[in-house]
Amino acid sequence: MDEGSTKIMTYTSHYSVLKKECLDSMYADWEESNEENLLFADLTFGGGGHSLAIVERDKRANLISFDQDPDALANGRKLIKEKGFEDRHHLVDSNFCHFGEVVKGQYQELVDKCGGFSAILMDLGVSSHHFDEGNRGFSFRVDAPLDMRMDSDNDEVPTAQHIVNTYSEIELERIFKEFGEEKFSKRIAKKIAEQREEKPIETTFELAELVKYCYPIKLRYGRINPATKTFQALRIEVNRELHVLSEVIPQIIPLLKINGKICVISFHSLEDRIVKHEFKKIEKNSVDSEDEIYEVVTKKPIVPGEVELDENPRSRSAKLRVIKRVSERKVKNKYAKFSTVK
């Protein structure tokens, strides 16, 4: 959707997960600093909860936010205008895998003025809006075309319907197993392959019903809908969620200034594994570097406390990991500083 579009849409409010923890972490080294300008990025604007809090917290803060969802962007432009943040808050319509090139092409002057990024945030996955806005095809609770594209006005992104009806049975099984950790992936892929011979599978209800009958009877009507894992797997495949995550972390690391941080909130073990692995690799590879040294701040991930879990049960699987660019490596050996050996 173009800027200024008049499409009428209400964006479902989204509870910003681990907001205080993220903000405190992002600002930790800057609040007391005498820097005149700070630069932050939020690669997943969504409902704007984290983004607006970043800009509100300090008048020196500039922020570049990304999202690829037309609804989030339309709502975001309105919010930024209402708050009067247009001078400091820039909202970009793009997949965050292009962050490096967009920043270089459009915001290099701002980066130079601020001396690099003070902190970059990613709050991964889809927002409440995607599930609550039934016609987007993310939810098995509302009957809708099987779409699941976050970037819903981009015809180059294959829809879930395309995947379900064109991928081979073996590919479908792999996706359900890898991205959904679905125990009945083989059965579901086989059933899809049979069913689409008669008629393409087009809607969320058609797929959810098919999956239900691939589950043993005693598991069909439990607390967790049998279609949950299949829908998660398809969503990840449609939006290449794991691929873009692995791609973007090494891309944004060199953009940090000293004391700059990357904060990532993930919602399932597949994402968290990638973040943990990439952070460890970056820390390890920087061991011999003179000036680009990174340290993982969160040896264990930060998770929501009881109050947050009460307020928003959807946050129960959230994990926040943080990596920081430091000026010098911590002395690991506690006796090293007393050593007289030259």
Ligand SMILES: C[S@@+](CC[C@H](N)C(=O)[O-])C[C@H]1O[C@@H](n2cnc3c(N)ncnc32)[C@H](O)[C@@H]1O
């Ligand atoms: C969990 S929500 C973020 C919520 C936000 N932090 C808030 O407080 O409202 C994730 C958002 O990131 C967007 N998103 C996910 N992956 C993306 C990607 N690769 N590129 C751009 N935007 C992405 C989604 O469209 C969604 O709006």
